[in-house]
Amino acid sequence: xxxxxxxxxxxxxxxxxxxxxxxxxxxLHPDFVALLILYWALSSEQALSYVLIWLIGLLxxxxxxDLLGAQAISLVLMLVLLYTWMNRVRxxxxxxxLFFIFFLLLAQQLTAWLWPLLLRPIAWHxxxxxxxxxxxxxxxxxxxLLDQMQxxxxxxxx
Amino acid sequence: MxxxxxxxxxxxxxxxxxxxxxxxxxxLSFYSVGHPNLQQFGLSLARPxxxxxxxxxxxxxxxxQYLQGQAALQSENADxxxxxxxxxxxxxxxxxxxxENRQLLALLDSFPTAPGRVTVAQIEAxxxxxxxxxxxxxxxxxxxVYVGQPALAPGGVIGQVVTVSCxxxxxxxxxxxxxxxxxxxxxxxxxxxxxxxxxxxxxSVPFQSRDTKLVPGTELVTSGLGGRFPPGLPLGxxxxxxxxxxxxxxxxxxxxxxxxxxxxxxxxxxPQTRHSSNR
Numbered sequence: 506x507x508x509x510x511x512x513x514x515x516x517x518x519x520x521x522x523x524x525x526x527x528x529x530x531x532x533l534h535p536d537f538v539a540l541l542i543l544y545w546a547l548s549s550e551q552a553l554s555y556v557l558i559w560l561i562g563l564l565x566x567x568x569x570x571d572l573l574g575a576q577a578i579s580l581v582l583m584l585v586l587l588y589t590w591m592n593r594v595r596x597x598x599x600x601x602x603l604f605f606i607f608f609l610l611l612a613q614q615l616t617a618w619l620w621p622l623l624l625r626p627i628a629w630h631x632x633x634x635x636x637x638x639x640x641x642x643x644x645x646x647x648x649x650l651l652d653q654m655q656x657x658x659x660x661x662x663x
Numbered sequence: 664m665x666x667x668x669x670x671x672x673x674x675x676x677x678x679x680x681x682x683x684x685x686x687x688x689x690x691l692s693f694y695s696v697g698h699p700n701l702q703q704f705g706l707s708l709a710r711p712x713x714x715x716x717x718x719x720x721x722x723x724x725x726x727x728q729y730l731q732g733q734a735a736l737q738s739e740n741a742d743x744x745x746x747x748x749x750x751x752x753x754x755x756x757x758x759x760x761x762x763e764n765r766q767l768l769a770l771l772d773s774f775p776t777a778p779g780r781v782t783v784a785q786i787e788a789x790x791x792x793x794x795x796x797x798x799x800x801x802x803x804x805x806x807x808v809y810v811g812q813p814a815l816a817p818g819g820v821i822g823q824v825v826t827v828s829c830x831x832x833x834x835x836x837x838x839x840x841x842x843x844x845x846x847x848x849x850x851x852x853x854x855x856x857x858x859x860x861x862x863x864x865x866x867s868v869p870f871q872s873r874d875t876k877l878v879p880g881t882e883l884v885t886s887g888l889g890g891r892f893p894p895g896l897p898l899g900x901x902x903x904x905x906x907x908x909x910x911x912x913x914x915x916x917x918x919x920x921x922x923x924x925x926x927x928x929x930x931x932x933x934p935q936t937r938h939s940s941n942r
Contacts, residue, residue: 516712516715519712520712520715520716520719523709523712523713523716523788523789523790523799524716524719524720524788524789525716525720525786525787525788525789525798526720526723526789527789527924527925528789528791528863528923528924531789531790531791531792532791532792555677555680555681555684556684559684559687559688563691564708566705567701567702567704567705567708567709568705568708568709568712569709569788569790570702570705570706570790570795570797570799570826570833571790571792571795572692572695572795573688573691573692573694573695573701574687574688574689574691574692574695575688575692577684577688577691578684578685578688581680581681581684581685582681585677585678585680585681588677589677618792620688620692621692621795623689623692623693624692624693624696625840625841626840627840627861628840628860628861628862630792630861
């Protein structure tokens with residue numbers, strides 16, 4: 506994907522992450538940045554740089570006011586897990602891929618939630634499970650839309 | 664989705680990279696706690712996204728109002744008229760209460776103080792995760808907002824400003840795990856703390872002995888200790904007091920006076936004791 510398309514994609518993802526639409530939206534929405542990184546990693550011919558993904562996570566931490574490093578390391582862990590099982594994921598039927606996407610999003614979410622334990626207490630919230638589940642449910646629609654966009658506008662590809 | 668063949672060869676194994684980036688993240692986490700200017704930089708960096716957020720919010724509100732049916736608008740109008748009528752009746756009692764308050768303060772050899780200046784701000788972003796519960800508003804240092812400033816909403820206190828950039832400020836809500844505010848029962852002088860526990864609907868009062876005088880229904884207000892919040896601002900109402908077998912302390916939950924789950928307009932308060940001389 507072209508740098509411009511990625512820039513707009515991540516800008517939209519950051520926007521969706523922070524929209525002031527009340528606590529229900531804030532606690533239940535899936536991590537759009539993580540979803541975009543998963544799509545980017547799965548559709549890219551080259552392996553993504555861990556440092557680049559870490560920097561994107563750091564930017565998200567800065568923008569949302571979270572503890573610096575929490576989102577950054579959780580996104581890198583998600584990518585490491587994806588690349589560890591990449592070949593196996595490709596052979597999975599679509600509905601089983603959904604479970605894998607759910608597992609990756611959950612691992613990312615739980616890491617970002619646990620990370621502040623380094624400095625302060627944390628509190629459990631059931632929404633920590635619902636966000637990844639909604640993210641996995643959105644995955645087929647998201648990949649369909651982004652695939653269609655790339656087909657209609659081939660210039661979006663590198 | 665296309666899944667082309669790809670090379671995953673890297674100069675360093677993935678696990679080693681993960682450990683190295685984890686170490687850098689941990690160092691950054693520890694460093695950022697003692698250096699709030701990093702958060703301030705992040706807030707300045709977020710300005711374009713916050714601006715876009717406010718545009719989307721305004722368009723959403725305008726769209727939902729446009730799509731609202733005539734019946735819904737009439738019902739809302741009737742509801743607002745009813746609330747206005749109730750407020751007008753309450754307003755009638757205010758002069759009497761003011762006079763009574765002045766007399767009581769005179770008896771106590773104290774002097775009445777004005778409540779201070781208030782500025783209205785709108786929410787531009789929110790981060791309401793289990794641990795960190797913060798909102799970002801469209802007022803910053805350009806408007807004179809400062810770190811530690813009390814923030815209110817209809818009902819009472821909602822939190823305090825923790826980060827300020829030129830055009831924006833981030834408010835840590837009462838429910839944030841790091842929030843702890845000195846309080847006292849309304850009409851009493853027993854000093855207590857009201858802590859956040861990551862839940863928008865429930866705060867807690869720690870370290871209260873089993874024979875505490877707090878009972879469900881007790882109203883809690885800011886005590887003014889520490890000088891950050893002026894005394895007497897409504898904080899919440901004690902909802903439950905549980906005394907579990909063997910525990911040295913009672914477990915007390917407090918419902919915030921302001922509805923933290925439905926925040927829209929935020930009031931920033933400049934207490935009379937601070938910044939009043941140069942305004």
